[in-house]
Amino acid sequence: MIGRLNHVAIAVKDVAAASAHYRDRLGAEVSSPSSLPEHGVTVAFVELPNTKIELLEPLGADSPIARFLEKNPDGGMHHLCYEVDDILSARDRLIAAGARILGDGAPKIGAHGKPVLFLHPKDFSGTLVELEQA
Numbered sequence: 001m002i003g004r005l006n007h008v009a010i011a012v013k014d015v016a017a018a019s020a021h022y023r024d025r026l027g028a029e030v031s032s033p034s035s036l037p038e039h040g041v042t043v044a045f046v047e048l049p050n051t052k053i054e055l056l057e058p059l060g061a062d063s064p065i066a067r068f069l070e071k072n073p074d075g076g077m078h079h080l081c082y083e084v085d086d087i088l089s090a091r092d093r094l095i096a097a098g099a100r101i102l103g104d105g106a107p108k109i110g111a112h113g114k115p116v117l118f119l120h121p122k123d124f125s126g127t128l129v130e131l132e133q134a
């Protein structure tokens with residue numbers, strides 16, 4: 001059911017500093033940071049040949065990343081995003097298999113303008129999983 005690894009998201013305190021580390025130390029191509037107030041993050045993308053790394057800095061008081069950074073002050077891997085062809089059929093299959101969907105179960109428009117869902121980390125080896133309709 002799942003296809004490509006769309007991105008690995010890393011929560012960071014300072015997206016400019018994290019971008020510089022990827023650019024200067026690892027020689028990666030990194031996009032300019034962009035603020036997404038509706039998602040509570042400022043994001044920059046490290047473009048790799050086979051996937052992307054999404055660097056997420058909290059934006060605003062209700063940022064979904066803020067609590068994670070309180071627990072992980074150095075930052076850390078926040079979620080993996082896999083592509084699916086049909087997000088509603090993926091969701092229904094997961095629910096039938098006993099997996100839990102976060103929130104109200106309805107896909108939301110994600111940081112790339114495509115429908116996304118998040119799956120409970122306890123059902124996937126302690127890893128928050130995002131599904132994005134490709």
Ligand code: CO
Pocket residue numbers: 007009054079081111130
């Ligand atoms: Co993501």
